[in-house]
Amino acid sequence: MRLKLTIAYDGRPYAGYAIQPNGDTIQARLENALAEVLKQPIRVHHAGRTDAGVHAAGQVVHFDAPDGSSMNPYNYLPALNTKLPATIRVMDCEEVAPDFHARFSAIDKTYLYRLSLAPILPPLDAGLAWHLPRQLDPETLQTALGYYVGEHDFRCFAANRGNESEETDYVRRISEAKFVEQADGYLLRFTGDGFLYKMVRLLTGSAVQAAQGRLRLDDLAELVKSPASQARKAPLCAPPDGLTLLQVRYA
Amino acid sequence: MRLKLTIAYDGRPYAGYAIQPNGDTIQARLENALAEVLKQPIRVHHAGRTDAGVHAAGQVVHFDAPDGSSMNPYNYLPALNTKLPATIRVMDCEEVAPDFHARFSAIDKTYLYRLSLAPILPPLDAGLAWHLPRQLDPETLQTALGYYVGEHDFRCFAANRGNESEETDYVRRISEAKFVEQADGYLLRFTGDGFLYKMVRLLTGSAVQAAQGRLRLDDLAELVKSPASQARKAPLCAPPDGLTLLQVRYA
Numbered sequence: 001m002r003l004k005l006t007i008a009y010d011g012r013p014y015a016g017y018a019i020q021p022n023g024d025t026i027q028a029r030l031e032n033a034l035a036e037v038l039k040q041p042i043r044v045h046h047a048g049r050t051d052a053g054v055h056a057a058g059q060v061v062h063f064d065a066p067d068g069s070s071m072n073p074y075n076y077l078p079a080l081n082t083k084l085p086a087t088i089r090v091m092d093c094e095e096v097a098p099d100f101h102a103r104f105s106a107i108d109k110t111y112l113y114r115l116s117l118a119p120i121l122p123p124l125d126a127g128l129a130w131h132l133p134r135q136l137d138p139e140t141l142q143t144a145l146g147y148y149v150g151e152h153d154f155r156c157f158a159a160n161r162g163n164e165s166e167e168t169d170y171v172r173r174i175s176e177a178k179f180v181e182q183a184d185g186y187l188l189r190f191t192g193d194g195f196l197y198k199m200v201r202l203l204t205g206s207a208v209q210a211a212q213g214r215l216r217l218d219d220l221a222e223l224v225k226s227p228a229s230q231a232r233k234a235p236l237c238a239p240p241d242g243l244t245l246l247q248v249r250y251a
Numbered sequence: 252m253r254l255k256l257t258i259a260y261d262g263r264p265y266a267g268y269a270i271q272p273n274g275d276t277i278q279a280r281l282e283n284a285l286a287e288v289l290k291q292p293i294r295v296h297h298a299g300r301t302d303a304g305v306h307a308a309g310q311v312v313h314f315d316a317p318d319g320s321s322m323n324p325y326n327y328l329p330a331l332n333t334k335l336p337a338t339i340r341v342m343d344c345e346e347v348a349p350d351f352h353a354r355f356s357a358i359d360k361t362y363l364y365r366l367s368l369a370p371i372l373p374p375l376d377a378g379l380a381w382h383l384p385r386q387l388d389p390e391t392l393q394t395a396l397g398y399y400v401g402e403h404d405f406r407c408f409a410a411n412r413g414n415e416s417e418e419t420d421y422v423r424r425i426s427e428a429k430f431v432e433q434a435d436g437y438l439l440r441f442t443g444d445g446f447l448y449k450m451v452r453l454l455t456g457s458a459v460q461a462a463q464g465r466l467r468l469d470d471l472a473e474l475v476k477s478p479a480s481q482a483r484k485a486p487l488c489a490p491p492d493g494l495t496l497l498q499v500r501y502a
Contacts, residue, residue, distance in 0.1 A: 010374040077371070086378070087374045089374050120340050121337065121340070122340065124261050
């Protein structure tokens with residue numbers, strides 16, 4: 001039986017989602033909890049890797065329950081949540097078709113990025129927002145985000161994972177890139193069929209640079225419209241603090 | 252020059268406000284930052300000690316700047332905040348009269364206590380709310396909190412600090428004990444001229460017990476009205492998670 005889990009986590013205490021030899025990761029915590037419940041090693045497959053310090057409200061993973069297991073999907077929630085730290089919660093569990101894949105079956109993903117313009121960032125927001133000391137112009141922010149919408153070659157907004165040959169197709173479709181005003185700043189929202197490594201943070205960093213008057217809008221537009229002719233890349237990667245994987249949609 | 256600082260902190264990473272030999276405390280962090288700024292040891296005096304895991308939006312402390320220091324009060328904010336962890340922030344600094352005392356000059360203090368009835372506590376709320384698995388009756392909660400208002404002998408709502416002779420006067424005046432409904436639960440609000448050790452958590456725990464039908468309202472009323480004749484004490488101390496020192500008021 002293939003099962004789909006919806007996971008929420010506070011990224012602050014973790015070295016990122018994906019398992020790694022040294023470092024406390026969300027995937028390792030989840031696989032350990034599943035192994036305890038199912039009495040055998042379980043490998044989970046995720047919709048989107050999130051970096052150290054990045055949060056999730058609706059990360060999705062799938063795994064195959066062993067043949068002998070007759071556990072009801074509903075029972076995984078309490079079983080796993082009692083074994084996970086309070087900063088990682090399984091919010092939902094459902095049976096899916098055997099060919100469902102958390103990453104490859106996804107239609108799109110939505111990320112939120114929170115900017116705080118509070119004079120002093122409140123302690124409870126530490127690690128949950130990018131604290132910007134300088135005001136920014138909302139109209140320029142709007143224009144900058146507008147450039148991102150549509151199907152583009154986003155090679156200027158992709159960080160190198162250290163293996164240059166890993167990503168070859170840089171074309172992604174962004175269906176939504178906008179913001180809403182909040183009491184202390186702005187909440188950016190990006191929806192797309194896929195995102196390159198650190199792409200949301202690079203899109204955010206560049207839009208903020210423009211909205212602070214440190215990057216010309218024309219120059220930003222060129223990074224999206226004529227990426228192959230650009231020697232430059234996105235000028236700033238926003239910190240992980242403000243980023244949350246909100247949801248992953250499936251057919 | 253005597254200075255008054257308003258401090259906010261996330262209590263989760265700390266062993267409490269008050270300095271102790273082993274354990275990372277807010278007071279130690281603050282005194283270390285002040286010593287760095289003022290180049291000599293500084294002792295701060297607080298309005299209210301908060302336990303491990305308890306948060307503050309408006310803790311108040313005072314200290315005396317050394318005679319030679321001509322630092323403007325306004326400059327303490329950036330100077331201290333760059334030396335403090337992001338989970339502790341100095342929100343305000345002002346000069347006060349030489350006889351001002353953070354604790355003894357206070358008129359009253361207000362604490363908030365957050366109860367969450369969410370089916371699954373979201374990861375970002377971990378350590379910020381008391382997660383109650385059972386529903387509670389809001390009318391009973393209201394009645395229970397109403398018993399607390401006024402001047403009473405709160406000996407049944409005082410935890411022993413280990414030194415029985417330390418607290419002798421158990422009479423305190425509570426001017427406000429009420430709640431507001433939130434999307435996922437209730438936010439309790441207590442204002443009083445002073446609170447005994449763990450008193451807010453004992454008041455909260457007992458009111459919740461009543462609202463869950465586990466403590467008779469008459470029995471709760473007796474703990475407030477005839478404390479001297481009671482062999483029993485408050486039946487439950489709420490966890491530190493949901494508690495925040497909101498503000499301290501001065502004349």
